[in-house]
Amino acid sequence: WSSTLLVSSNLNLTIPDSVFSFLNKHLRSFQSLLSPVIPFHLCAFPGADIQGFSSPKRQGIGLGPLVSLIERSEKPVVAAIEGIALGGGLEVALGCHYRIARMGLPEVTIGLLPGAEGTQRLPRLIGVPAALDLITTGKVHVLYLSLAVFPLGPRRLSLKPVPKLPNMEAFLSEALMKVKKQAQGCLAPELCFQAVKAATEKPFADGVRKERELFNILLTSGQAQALQYAFFAERAVQRWTTPTGASWKISDSISLLSLGLGTMGRGIVTSLVKANIPVVALEQDMEYLNTGRKAVMLLLEREAMKMGQDAQSLDFHNPARLQFTVDFDGLRDVDLVIEAVFENMALKKEIFKKLSGICKPGAFLCTNTSALNIDEIASATSHPQQVIGTHFFSPAHVMRLLEIIYGRHTSPAAIATAMQLAKAMKKVGVVVGNCFGFVREPNDVSICIGFLKILGFKIGPFRMSDLAGLDVGWRSRKGQGLTGASLPPGTPARQRHGRRYSPLPDLLCEKGRFGQKTGKGWYQYEKAGGRTARPDPWLHSFLSEYRDTHQIKTRFVDQEEILERCLFSLINEGFNILAEGIASGPEHLDVIYINGYGWPKHKGGPMFYASTVGLPRILAKLQKYSEAHPDVPELRPSAFLKKLVAAGSPPLKDLFRSPPAAHLQPRFPGSETQPVGACSLPAAGGSWHKGHSAFQR
Known part of the structure; x- marks a missing residue:
């Protein structure tokens, strides 16, 4: 295989002029060889370099022209892909005339769409249904497109028509509804759909122009920035190392x-x-x-x-x-x-x-x-x-x-x-680090997040509580002496240790309403262990009686207040956790909330969200709500947050000496040194061992 072209590199939105010229020269030289095809060996082709997307100036030639250059070759170019072709790697393979590959287009998972004509070529190769599934989900599919016998028809995908469906319009309408439902407010899947739809309606060149237009919309969107931040944050927290470099490998002999x-x-x-x-x-x-x-x-x-x-x-x-x-x-x-x-x-x-x-x-x-x-x-x-x-x-x-x-x-x-x-x-x-609740939502603030599905939460905490079992939290609260037989006589129903307390989950548990496992909790289900949640009229009557008993007056609370009181108190607690050294950096908190509590990834996590809202605004709102509700300590502004605002609200990433590529070393109890991820501003100290407020989380 002396004629094999070996390509092994991370792609970017652009390639250097020298690389383009080199490939152009060698593709031309292959035309005179006796081989009936030009084998193109793509080795370790992961796709585009994400960090290049945010570069203010990109020098060189776009990836699209490279794909077109390959496709215009007079001799068939065969892509023999080693491993899995992802993103830009797959788009280069689509420019070849034949492919043997496993492939995927994961751009949607970082808030983008395939930007090198992939949304136009892939439907022509595998059909609209399969292409939509691949492009709008970002999943890796095993598609072995073997070429023992060359298929009939044009070998250049740009010249092939998109395979027609007898009910294309109805299919696309149904597919769009499915994409929107799965996207939960994320923009990229819907724009990926629009790009593929353009392939079914427009000539190839017009479809490419539409793809570029949609790609540029996504490239500058806040969602793409949030998803790319989440991508790097997840990798950063997993590259943690111990101070001694200790390691431990899972092997077949492990018991x-x-x-x-x-x-x-x-x-x-x-x-x-x-x-x-x-x-x-x-x-x-x-x-x-x-x-x-x-x-x-x-x-x-x-x-x-x-x-x-x-x-x-x-x-x-x-x-x-x-x-x-x-x-x-x-x-x-x-x-x-x-x-x-x-x-x-x-x-x-x-x-x-x-x-x-x-x-x-x-x-x-x-x-x-x-x-x-x-x-x-x-x-x-x-x-x-x-x-x-x-x-x-x-x-x-x-x-x-x-x-x-x-x-x-x-x-x-x-x-x-x-x-x-x-x-x-x-x-x-x-x-x-070790404190009560570790890193989680403060007390029962999460209950309010049920109203936050507007942000893209797939499941609200009422449903999540039912799924996990209300008895789990009830048992924990009894262990803390917050409810049950150990509660001192005369304790106010809605106060514990001078702070507001909601006994509603306890009351539900006392009635045997533990959630899905019993068929009743915050919702009712078709049977014990059922999964279909329905509003329960009994619960509404129960809440009405509760309000009458405690003389609680209802009032209208607008969407803005709901969002701010829930999210800003959560963010406020995040700053407390960072100041105490419980987490090494803001990306740790964001990864936890995305993967553990259902925070929508396209919003980046609570600490990323804080940077987009602005710390001065968050502080001002917390001060307002804290004055109105002094018995809710979660609304009391964090001392760390106040210091940040006083310092001019520097970017959080600049305060922690643990960039995404660095190894993170959280503080070990008893250590004399500051953790690698520690904040450079003075932190309010405390730990389990001093019995401070972290115990209340």
């Missing part, structure tokens, strides 16, 4: 045990099996074990169907992949344990004391907790350096986020272990 087969434990086991990590699932007795086993098997059957596989290919019936047991002696030789019992400190300490006595000294002990003190749990063991928090989000086999919480004694090796486990499970691991 991993998941303790507890409740709702969360089942999801964790399912995630491990999907990731091809052998696991033993442990329960306290045969009754719970059999119930959990059936539930896990059902989940795995469903996941296999979603993945387009059968049970045999996922291999979860293989004892070497998945075992169930009630024998605690099986813990003696395991390398890592994930505990997933319900949120109760006494129970977790009892379990970890038992684990410490059975497991080998080097075993890592992970606790799945959403709020409990990691240090207190670790105190029940003889090896606290091996204990770390791994907060899976429900449902664990679906949600991508894994919040990793280090305590006072947690070793760097334990943190590295948890991060590598997250990577092996194809989850986004984010390291945070």
Whole structure:
């Protein structure tokens, strides 16, 4: 294959003149060779360099002319693509006359559309339905376009007509509704649709002009900036390293045990099996074990169907992949344990004391907790350096986020272990410090976010609470002494420790309304475990009685106030978390909210959103609402936010010494040095160990 052209590079919106001239020269030289085709070997072709999109000046020739140059070759050019052709890499392959490839156009995931004539060529190659699916979702599809026999008709895609459908207009109308529903307010999928639609209605050249027009609209949009920020932020938080450089690799010989087969434990086991990590699932007795086993098997059957596989290919019936047991002696030789019992400190300490006595000294002990003190749990063991928090989000086999919480004694090796486990499970691991609730929405402010679907939230927190189970939070609040039998007599129903408190979730739980699992919660469902949520007339009557009992007067609250009180209090808490060193940088918070709490990615996350709104405006509004509602501490402006505004509102990225490409090193409790991601402004100190306000999160 002396005539092979090897192309291996990141593409940009433009290419240097010298590269264009080189390719032009060599394509011409191939015309005189005896080979009937020009083989074009595209190696490691990931697509365009995203960082180049934001460059103020782009020098060179656009990628589109390169594609046209290849297509105009007199001899057929065959693209033999090694790996997966993505984005601009696929668009170059589309300029070739024949392709053998796996391909994808992920531009929509960063707020753009394929800008090198891909929206016009791909429908001509694979048809409108398949092209729309590829372009509007950004998914990678396996499309083997083999060329053992050259197809009839024009080999240049620009000369081929778009394959017609008998009901093209009806199909496009239905497809647009589907795209809008899935987009949830994101602009890029809809404009991708418009570009593909242009291919069905216009000549190739006119379609290309329409594509460029739509691409430029997206390129300068705030959504594209937010999505590209989210793209880099997610990669930044996963490039975390320990100060010692400790690492831990998942291997076939690793022995991993998941303790507890409740709702969360089942999801964790399912995630491990999907990731091809052998696991033993442990329960306290045969009754719970059999119930959990059936539930896990059902989940795995469903996941296999979603993945387009059968049970045999996922291999979860293989004892070497998945075992169930009630024998605690099986813990003696395991390398890592994930505990997933319900949120109760006494129970977790009892379990970890038992684990410490059975497991080998080097075993890592992970606790799945959403709020409990990691240090207190670790105190029940003889090896606290091996204990770390791994907060899976429900449902664990679906949600991508894994919040990793280090305590006072947690070793760097334990943190590295948890991060590598997250990577092996194809989850986004984010390291945070130890405080009550870790990084999450302050108290029950999230309830208000139910009104924020206007921003693109796919599911509101009322539905999310029903999905996760209202009893989970209820159990946690009882453990804190906020409700239940331990509440001192005479405690005001709507006040706790001088701050506003809503007992509504507690009252629902007292009536057995735990959400989907019981068929009733904030909504009602067709049956226990049902998924279709419907408004419940009983709840409206219940709320009316509650208002009468507590003499609460209704008032009209406009959309602006709802958005500001919910979002600005959330952002305010973010500044507190950054000042306390619980998170290493704003991108950590944004990644957590995007992947754990459903914040729409095209809005970039709460801290990115804050930078677009403006810190002075946020501070002014918080001061206004705090004066009106002094019993809501979440509305009290953060001292850190005040300092930032006084300093002229410098960009957040300039305050943290951890650019997207850098390794992040969160503060270790007891360390004398500031974390790499720490803010350069003075921070209000505090930690679990000083019992400060972070405990209230």
